[in-house]
Amino acid sequence: MNHLLRGHAPITDEAWKQIDEEARDSLVPRLGARRLVDFTGPLGWGHSATDLGRVSATSEAPAESVQMRTRKVLPLSELRAPFTVSRSELEALDRGAVDTDFDSLNEAARQMAVAENAAIFHGLSEAGIEGIAEASSHQPIPLGDNGFQDYPAHIAKAIEVILSSGVEGPYGVALSPECYTGVVESAERGGYPLLQHIRKILQEGGDGPMVWAPGLDGVVVASMRGGDFLFESGQDLSIGYESHDESVVNLYIEESFTFRVATPEAAVALPK
């Protein structure tokens, strides 16, 4: 048994299978940032830091004529979202019920996806993570107040800016839920759906994806050629056991990771 202590939970193998499937189904559609970045790992719960290949300035060591430098690393951040499952619901599941109440699990999954997306796009300053939007070396392209009509032009401009820096595609576009809904619901003046127009622009740029990313503020356009945005997973999204009483089992979703932007020129932020 590892640190997730799943073996201590009063949960049958069949119920664990259902819980894991429910969590996967709830997380995967929301993990928009992972659809744009390079993923390495999982390297294990014991993996604690990403090697940055850099050292501190030289200082004096506690002996004459000896110099000291300290290696720089990026420590992994741990994210954990607790949730509960009713023991009576688990019993019902084992009897064959198909309408198990996993509301608490789904909310935890939503929060984890928001946190991961926000860390990748906007950073986690306390963890030393700089997000794609903040790290971009290009001037942001404001989405403006002219509704969603201008989005195709803004996205095309962002791709041109990245391409002008010598960064090739394919290019992907991440949209906040608000922006995504606006794009899906809107049509251009001639009636052509905005969604189709943006997809056509992306096809021209190498057929990158358009992703829905709760936790993102505005829109981000990024190259997906590889090597520019690096997500390093220690423990990938997992479910562990916390405690239980006579009525509920307390579980959690957990992961550890770092994120780095290797090429600030490879993305443009389009804030609301």
Added chain:
Amino acid sequence: MEFDQYHEPPEELSPELRTKARLFASLAEEAEAINCYEQRLSVEPDAEARSIMANAQLEEFKHFVMDLEFLFRKMPVWREMGEGVLFKEGSIVENGDTAEGHDDGDETNGSPAAVPSGNGVGGSLGIGSLKGAGL
């Protein structure tokens, strides 16, 4: 031109799956090459020829484990299964059952489940990379 590493129409597979298919094919080729050198080495009487082939086999060892590690990184559940079996003392079959999450010996017929269930394997949801998947 046909490529036999595909079991579904390649145009229906994502670029990431096609990359994995190439590495699966490479893994099988490296294993075959290791087997080939193993047999040649056992029958070759010339010492210098044997040392050349042994050197070549070392390269195949390296290529095989690099292919395997690449695939492990892309398939977290497989990686966790590997962590439960590789470089472990004791019974390989028992370690495999433990890694799979079954201790009752029911899965000793060589047909382990594709996705482990229960509480015995890590607890990872096996999501890993989603790069390139859009809406």
